[in-house]
Amino acid sequence: MIATAPGRWRHLAKVFFGAREVSILIVVLAVFGLTTAYNTSFADVLSVQQLLVGASVMMILAVGETMVIITRNVDLSIGSVLGISAYAVGDIFLHNPHFPVILGFVAGAGVGMLCGVVNGAIVVVARVPSLVVTLGTLYAIRGLDAIFVNGIQINPSSIPNSFLAVGYETILGVPWIFIIAAILVLLVGYVMRAFRPARDLYAIGSDPDAAVLAGVPARRRVFFTFVLSGTIAGFAGGLWLSEFATVSSVAGLGYELLVIAGVVVGGVAIFGGSGTVLGAALGVILLNTINQALVALRISSFWDEALAGALLITAIAFDRYVFLRRERANRARIAAHATA
Amino acid sequence: MPQRDVVETEAGAGEAPLSPPTVDQPQPVTATASAATRGTGFRWQSLGRWEVALVAFVIATVLFGSAESHYFLSGGDLFDFGLNIGPIALMALPLTFIVMTGEIDLSVASTLGLACSLLGYLFEHGWPLPLAILTVLAMGVVTGTFNGILVTHLGLPSLAVTIGTLTLYRGIAEIILGSSSVTGFPNSYDKVGTSPIPGTQFTWTLGIFIVLAVVFGVVLHATPLGRSLYAIGLNKDTAFFSGIRVKRIKLLLYTLSGVICAGAGILWTFQYASSRYDAGTGLELDVVTVVLFGGISIFGGKGTIIGVIMAVCVIGGIQSALTLINVSAQAQEVVTGCLLIISVVLPNSGAALGEWRARWVRAVPRRS
Numbered sequence: 001m002i003a004t005a006p007g008r009w010r011h012l013a014k015v016f017f018g019a020r021e022v023s024i025l026i027v028v029l030a031v032f033g034l035t036t037a038y039n040t041s042f043a044d045v046l047s048v049q050q051l052l053v054g055a056s057v058m059m060i061l062a063v064g065e066t067m068v069i070i071t072r073n074v075d076l077s078i079g080s081v082l083g084i085s086a087y088a089v090g091d092i093f094l095h096n097p098h099f100p101v102i103l104g105f106v107a108g109a110g111v112g113m114l115c116g117v118v119n120g121a122i123v124v125v126a127r128v129p130s131l132v133v134t135l136g137t138l139y140a141i142r143g144l145d146a147i148f149v150n151g152i153q154i155n156p157s158s159i160p161n162s163f164l165a166v167g168y169e170t171i172l173g174v175p176w177i178f179i180i181a182a183i184l185v186l187l188v189g190y191v192m193r194a195f196r197p198a199r200d201l202y203a204i205g206s207d208p209d210a211a212v213l214a215g216v217p218a219r220r221r222v223f224f225t226f227v228l229s230g231t232i233a234g235f236a237g238g239l240w241l242s243e244f245a246t247v248s249s250v251a252g253l254g255y256e257l258l259v260i261a262g263v264v265v266g267g268v269a270i271f272g273g274s275g276t277v278l279g280a281a282l283g284v285i286l287l288n289t290i291n292q293a294l295v296a297l298r299i300s301s302f303w304d305e306a307l308a309g310a311l312l313i314t315a316i317a318f319d320r321y322v323f324l325r326r327e328r329a330n331r332a333r334i335a336a337h338a339t340a
Numbered sequence: 341m342p343q344r345d346v347v348e349t350e351a352g353a354g355e356a357p358l359s360p361p362t363v364d365q366p367q368p369v370t371a372t373a374s375a376a377t378r379g380t381g382f383r384w385q386s387l388g389r390w391e392v393a394l395v396a397f398v399i400a401t402v403l404f405g406s407a408e409s410h411y412f413l414s415g416g417d418l419f420d421f422g423l424n425i426g427p428i429a430l431m432a433l434p435l436t437f438i439v440m441t442g443e444i445d446l447s448v449a450s451t452l453g454l455a456c457s458l459l460g461y462l463f464e465h466g467w468p469l470p471l472a473i474l475t476v477l478a479m480g481v482v483t484g485t486f487n488g489i490l491v492t493h494l495g496l497p498s499l500a501v502t503i504g505t506l507t508l509y510r511g512i513a514e515i516i517l518g519s520s521s522v523t524g525f526p527n528s529y530d531k532v533g534t535s536p537i538p539g540t541q542f543t544w545t546l547g548i549f550i551v552l553a554v555v556f557g558v559v560l561h562a563t564p565l566g567r568s569l570y571a572i573g574l575n576k577d578t579a580f581f582s583g584i585r586v587k588r589i590k591l592l593l594y595t596l597s598g599v600i601c602a603g604a605g606i607l608w609t610f611q612y613a614s615s616r617y618d619a620g621t622g623l624e625l626d627v628v629t630v631v632l633f634g635g636i637s638i639f640g641g642k643g644t645i646i647g648v649i650m651a652v653c654v655i656g657g658i659q660s661a662l663t664l665i666n667v668s669a670q671a672q673e674v675v676t677g678c679l680l681i682i683s684v685v686l687p688n689s690g691a692a693l694g695e696w697r698a699r700w701v702r703a704v705p706r707r708s
Contacts, residue, residue, distance in 0.1 A: 009646075041386040074499070128684040129638050131444075131499065136684075139677025146670030190351055249670060257503055302518050302617075308512025312504035316496050 020267030035174025072272025112234015121228030205272025344515025425656030426545025442640025460522030460615025484598015573640025
């Protein structure tokens with residue numbers, strides 16, 4: 001309590017840095033506000049709805065990816081899983097026009113779960129780094145998708161209208177698809193805070209060996225995390241189909257990198273052990289808002305990718321800076337303790 | 341080969357007095373264990389096993405290809421093989437070194453795309469081609485060094501950094517060229533894509549790969565620099581305390597990767613006689629597959645250049661054979677993906693199987 005002013009400043013800064021969700025939300029609102037100031041139509045109801053719909057599928061993918069990254073793994077196959085599930089659901093409707101809509105989503109999730117089981121089994125049983133395994137399944141699943149699709153494109157006319165309604169209907173102005181994404185984010189966000197198996201994921205990501213010694217069934221947890229990530233990606237495939245109403249063999253191509261970029265921007269450490277689902281979802285929303293803002297600002301959408309990359313690098317550099325600062329502060333405190 | 345022993349004894353000796361103060365005990369132990377097993381008489385066997393498997397893969401590929409098509413392995417096919425795999429093989433060489441040190445570079449294909457776009461842009465704006473080529477190579481130095489600085493001096497995880505620059509470099513390429521494409525390069529340059537190196541059936545990319553592979557092989561297996569890559573990959577702290585400049589070497593490797601990928605981008609441009617921002621999209625997966633299938637351990641510190649060369653033959657050969665029997669490029673991804681998974685599962689499965697068996701035997705006494 002010697003220097004009050006800098007101390008309080010530091011405390012405020014710490015709170016600010018600590019709540020990554022708050023700072024991301026502020027940035028999202030700033031981007032939104034500045035863009036609206038330039039082009040007022042950006043805040044139109046339709047434009048905002050479009051913004052929310054555009055972010056929804058990515059938010060859902062981010063939920064699964066966050067869980068995987070927290071365990072110090074990575075799932076690169078989600079884009080391919082989304083693609084093959086979206087096509088599978090479309091194919092079911094093509095051949096059974098009266099297939100129940102809810103079961104359509106379940107089927108998508110089922111296909112995704114199958115892919116997740118393959119990923120998880122290879123990672124856990126063969127003890128191979130998930131980066132390589134999911135890079136391989138990214139390829140393999142996309143190739144299988146191409147073989148199934150075989151150049152066919154599924155058109156809106158062969159998909160039941162009630163299924164497509166999920167993609168465009170709104171309740172009180174809020175798109176259905178966004179409500180689904182938001183519920184999933186809040187639900188999984190709560191589970192990740194409050195339940196022991198979910199907390200185990202953080203333990204595994206912080207230090208796998210220590211987690212095993214502490215009695216965490218690490219391999220089983222990692223396996224189910226991959227299964228969940230696949231299931232969520234498969235479910236997102238169903239939603240993707242209801243949003244775009246048409247699917248070819250390139251559905252979801254390259255989504256994995258955008259999702260990982262959003263997740264990392266949202267404060268999930270790429271080396272596992274920290275981060276929240278809510279932060280990840282906000283990170284994805286931020287990338288998507290910037291994407292749409294470019295259109296509203298009449299900046300060529302060619303800038304989109306470069307900005308996403310720059311934002312990702314800035315985010316990890318910033319995290320590193322905060323980490324080093326905290327570490328230095330801790331060391332100074334320990335040193336002060338030792339001398340006192 | 342005596343060089344290898346020098347490094348290993350260095351690694352072993354370096355860590356003995358240092359192990360008490362280090363916090364994470366398991367790492368030095370595993371390093372000692374692997375160094376010890378590799379120092380025994382078994383060494384060549386444990387090292388050679390994957391390479392032996394690769395020889396079998398090469399033979400299988402040749403048999404499969406010749407059975408499917410008479411055109412396989414003919415002169416014209418060798419040229420097509422080079423067109424397809426040449427740029428991938430070129431980019432695999434520096435990545436071999438990077439993976440050897442336990443890092444990764446996923447931005448290789450984006451660097452290729454950026455080089456391709458920049459070359460087209462400069463050519464369109466009337467630059468003389470030799471000057472444009474030099475500028476593009478200089479750009480490779482910049483992009484590679486940028487990766488390297490982020491990884492070494494800022495200490496960021498290379499996976500995240502290069503996913504970022506994968507997007508960033510591709511994005512810059514998009515900004516430079518937009519959706520347009522540049523064509524009309526002088527015929528003397530475009531010959532890269534239509535005629536082989538005079539007197540052979542090798543494309544220019546494949547020819548340059550062969551020369552560079554020899555250079556990389558000599559550097560990796562017979563110079564202190566190359567041996568230090570193994571030391572870094574096995575345990576970078578031990579390597580550091582043995583006097584190896586870990587950060588400087590890693591930075592150098594990323595710069596090298598940038599330059600070679602830019603060079604591959606230049607060749608790519610001439611090979612396809614056009615410059616587009618999306619040149620080589622997704623090629624990083626092929627490059628990583630070649631490196632890992634070649635037996636370079638993703639954990640670092642293990643593998644040979646010969647393995648990578650054989651992996652180029654297998655993957656290029658399979659793709660070439662599948663193209664001959666009209667399998668679409670997208671469907672071929674199944675094969676590439678499975679090869680990638682096999683290449684990491686097989687070397688690890690021995691240990692996993694042993695452990696599983698041990699547990700099985702303990703749980704259920706088998707009839708003898």
